[in-house]
Amino acid sequence: MAERRPGRGARQAARPRLMTACTEGLIATETTLLSGIRYLKGVGPRFASLFAKAGVETIDDLLYYVPRAYTDWSRISRIDDLRIGDRVTVVATVLSCDVARRGRLRTFVAALEDDSGAIFARWFNQPWLQNVLKTGTKAVVSGEVRFDRFARRTEFINPVFEVLRETEAAELVHAGRIVPEYSRRRIRGLVKSALDRFLDDLVDPLPEAVRKKRSLPGIREAMGEIHFPPSLERAAAARERLAYEEFFLFQVIVALRRLKAAAGGPAIRLDWNGREHERLLASLPFALTAAQARVIEEIRGDMSSDRAMHRLLQGDVGSGKTVVAAAAMHQAVANGYQAAIMAPTEILAEQHHVNIEGLLGPLGDRVVLLRGGMKAAERDAALALIESGEADVVVGTHALVQEGTRFGNLALAVVDEQHRFGVVQRAALREKGTAPDLLVMTATPIPRTLALTVYGDLDVSVLDELPPGRTPVVTAVRDEAARKKVYEFLKGEIAGGRQVFVVYPLVEESEKMELSAATEMYERLRKKVFPEASLGLIHGRMRPEEKDAVMERFKTGEIDLLVSTTVVEVGVDVPNATVMVIEHAERFGLAQLHQLRGRVGRSGLKSYCVLMVGTGASDEARERIQVLADTSDGFVIAERDLAIRGPGEFLGVRQHGLPRFSVADLRRDVRLLVEAREDAFGFVEADPEMSGDEARLVSGAIERRFRDRETLIDVG
Ligand code: ADP
Numbered sequence: 009m010a011e012r013r014p015g016r017g018a019r020q021a022a023r024p025r026l027m028t029a030c031t032e033g034l035i036a037t038e039t040t041l042l043s044g045i046r047y048l049k050g051v052g053p054r055f056a057s058l059f060a061k062a063g064v065e066t067i068d069d070l071l072y073y074v075p076r077a078y079t080d081w082s083r084i085s086r087i088d089d090l091r092i093g094d095r096v097t098v099v100a101t102v103l104s105c106d107v108a109r110r111g112r113l114r115t116f117v118a119a120l121e122d123d124s125g126a127i128f129a130r131w132f133n134q135p136w137l138q139n140v141l142k143t144g145t146k147a148v149v150s151g152e153v154r155f156d157r158f159a160r161r162t163e164f165i166n167p168v169f170e171v172l173r174e175t176e177a178a179e180l181v182h183a184g185r186i187v188p189e190y191s192r193r194r195i196r197g198l199v200k201s202a203l204d205r206f207l208d209d210l211v212d213p214l215p216e217a218v219r220k221k222r223s224l225p226g227i228r229e230a231m232g233e234i235h236f237p238p239s240l241e242r243a244a245a246a247r248e249r250l251a252y253e254e255f256f257l258f259q260v261i262v263a264l265r266r267l268k269a270a271a272g273g274p275a276i277r278l279d280w281n282g283r284e285h286e287r288l289l290a291s292l293p294f295a296l297t298a299a300q301a302r303v304i305e306e307i308r309g310d311m312s313s314d315r316a317m318h319r320l321l322q323g324d325v326g327s328g329k330t331v332v333a334a335a336a337m338h339q340a341v342a343n344g345y346q347a348a349i350m351a352p353t354e355i356l357a358e359q360h361h362v363n364i365e366g367l368l369g370p371l372g373d374r375v376v377l378l379r380g381g382m383k384a385a386e387r388d389a390a391l392a393l394i395e396s397g398e399a400d401v402v403v404g405t406h407a408l409v410q411e412g413t414r415f416g417n418l419a420l421a422v423v424d425e426q427h428r429f430g431v432v433q434r435a436a437l438r439e440k441g442t443a444p445d446l447l448v449m450t451a452t453p454i455p456r457t458l459a460l461t462v463y464g465d466l467d468v469s470v471l472d473e474l475p476p477g478r479t480p481v482v483t484a485v486r487d488e489a490a491r492k493k494v495y496e497f498l499k500g501e502i503a504g505g506r507q508v509f510v511v512y513p514l515v516e517e518s519e520k521m522e523l524s525a526a527t528e529m530y531e532r533l534r535k536k537v538f539p540e541a542s543l544g545l546i547h548g549r550m551r552p553e554e555k556d557a558v559m560e561r562f563k564t565g566e567i568d569l570l571v572s573t574t575v576v577e578v579g580v581d582v583p584n585a586t587v588m589v590i591e592h593a594e595r596f597g598l599a600q601l602h603q604l605r606g607r608v609g610r611s612g613l614k615s616y617c618v619l620m621v622g623t624g625a626s627d628e629a630r631e632r633i634q635v636l637a638d639t640s641d642g643f644v645i646a647e648r649d650l651a652i653r654g655p656g657e658f659l660g661v662r663q664h665g666l667p668r669f670s671v672a673d674l675r676r677d678v679r680l681l682v683e684a685r686e687d688a689f690g691f692v693e694a695d696p697e698m699s700g701d702e703a704r705l706v707s708g709a710i711e712r713r714f715r716d717r718e719t720l721i722d723v724g
């Protein structure tokens with residue numbers, strides 16, 4: 009069995025060589041499951057390259073290219089019993105046939121007969137059928153029975169069929185059964201011949217124990233039946249088995265990744281200092297929410313164990329993640345170690361610095377800021393404090409993970425707004441200590457399925473409760489017709505001393521256009537619409553210092569209305585801002601809109617979000633956006649977003665680590681994912697070296713199934 013395992017190297021090397029050998033006729037090479045699909049009869053280079061684009065290169069890949077739907081032609085009827093509207097199959101002989109011409113339209117008509125009676129069938133524009141369905145030919149014909157008003161008789165129109173040959177033990181492929189539908193009709197025949205020849209060569213990658221536990225059919229049965237199912241129930245069972253397999257293999261990767269992360273040696277064990285924690289709580293102007301207390305408890309468990317913490321904290325905008333992080337960091341300090349928190353932008357780092365200094369400074373922790381734009385002397389001073397260990401808590405941007413930054417004794421690394429950082433930066437920050445605890449925080453509510461896949465190597469905590477006293481942001485969807493009214497409303501808020509965000513979507517075609525559109529809008533608003541107010545503009549082409557300066561002026565209240573084309577910079581706390589206007593809301597994802605909305609309503613002030621839809625927006629888009637007006641629950645919104653746009657879109661290009669599943673569907677197969685995850689983690693725990701026979705089969709399958717997906721390459 010082990011010889012069958014195709015290493016990636018072997019696979020790649022084998023293909024070109026096989027070809028020369030064949031074309032030169034030197035060696036009689038055997039075609040195997042791992043040969044390119046062009047070794048199948050009827051596959052030319054053009055078709056092969058088309059397939060390659062869909063990730064189908066080998067015959068094995070082709071087998072995993074499962075049907076997207078089925079048509080049930082399994083009901084067989086006598087011709088005599090046919091009724092208009094039936095979708096059935098008849099087994100009949102061609103009694104007579106002809107090609108009828110009307111203008112340029114050529115129609116092949118055949119009279120079909122069985123023991124019980126006869127019926128006409130008509131195929132448009134397929135005159136060549138006269139060479140296939142000749143008089144006397146026996147065929148299986150499947151289609152819908154219709155009434156032709158001109159001919160005044162019942163007929164099949166464009167039915168599918170399959171010629172029966174006396175000599176062959178006929179197994180139906182295209183008609184008279186449950187017929188699989190692929191992206192192209194031709195694929196059906198190819199898959200059939202691949203199955204006929206190679207099905208018995210398939211080796212089940214799923215460990216037997218797992219298969220038994222979940223009562224899953226074996227690979228040969230499942231593979232045969234997903235393509236040519238005896239019933240739709242069996243097709244569904246086969247699909248489940250293959251989806252499970254895909255999840256299982258992926259979760260093995262996740263489990264290995266996690267193992268690797270934990271392999272950095274035993275973690276520093278931090279004793280939870282209850283007295284210090286009480287001091288922190290006593291200094292807060294509020295009581296923790298139940299969710300915050302629960303998550304801190306989870307973190308406490310991680311920190312005081314020998315294994316490094318590896319936890320994702322999800323919490324909607326405003327759910328109070330900062331205090332949770334501060335509580336954890338304070339514990340590291342109470343144990344004599346350092347803690348660090350990394351934010352994606354300078355502004356956010358600064359904001360954290362102010363907040364965390366405010367929380368932990370009074371308790372005696374020394375909080376130090378490190379960011380890119382610092383003057384050399386300032387930075388050197390900060391770096392010295394960090395290296396000597398005098399800095400207890402370090403707040404910074406990705407400057408934290410740069411080479412020159414050395415920590416005295418880092419025991420806890422916190423990454424804020426994880427979705428803006430990649431796996432690499434996360435790892436880089438951990439490198440700064442010896443197996444420090446890691447807490448990553450994100451305000452993007454991630455549906456459970458995605459959390460288990462993308463962040464599958466992390467434990468997940470959720471802040472599912474907002475601090476009390478928040479009034480939901482009043483959200484309205486408006487179009488051009490209401491623009492004037494919207495502006496009037498903004499004027500009123502500004503006159504009342506409040507501040508306003510106006511966000512424009514990125515125009516993808518060109519940055520230049522984006523800039524000019526935003527600038528134009530800004531100028532118009534400034535001169536024509538709000539001449540009395542003070543306006544500011546932030547766009548993607550400004551340098552970070554320029555953005556910071558504008559943001560600072562907004563924070564201090566010097567700017568009343570901020571026009572922004574970039575979403576990132578809006579991620580700051582301006583409690584006095586009460587209105588968020590989003591132009592062309594239809595161009596944003598729901599999760600992103602929700603994020604933006606979270607920028608207001610951060611104080612007791614009544615706040616508003618106005619979603620402006622462009623004139624060109626479809627009804628569908630409006631309906632989608634309406635979800636925002638209907639709910640303020642980030643998870644509900646995320647689930648809806650995922651359902652509407654699919655996982656790839658949902659996460660956007662910045663997300664790494666999400667494979668393209670070919671069978672499994674992250675939207676429907678949650679239960680399978682959870683089961684596969686449990687089984688995969690158990691499997692890896694039992695054989696962490698992946699050295700047993702079953703593990704080798706699993707590794708081989710991982711390489712085949714996920715080979716082009718960059719996430720997986722570093723699994724080792
Ligand atoms: P986010 O999760 O978006 O990072 P923050 O940590 O910035 O949220 O918290 C948002 C606001 O809520 C802050 O002003 C913070 O002081 C406040 N806050 C946090 N926890 C509570 C609480 N339990 N009760 C009241 N206010 C809280």
Ligand code: MG
Nearest residue numbers: 329330424451
């Ligand atoms: Mg935050």
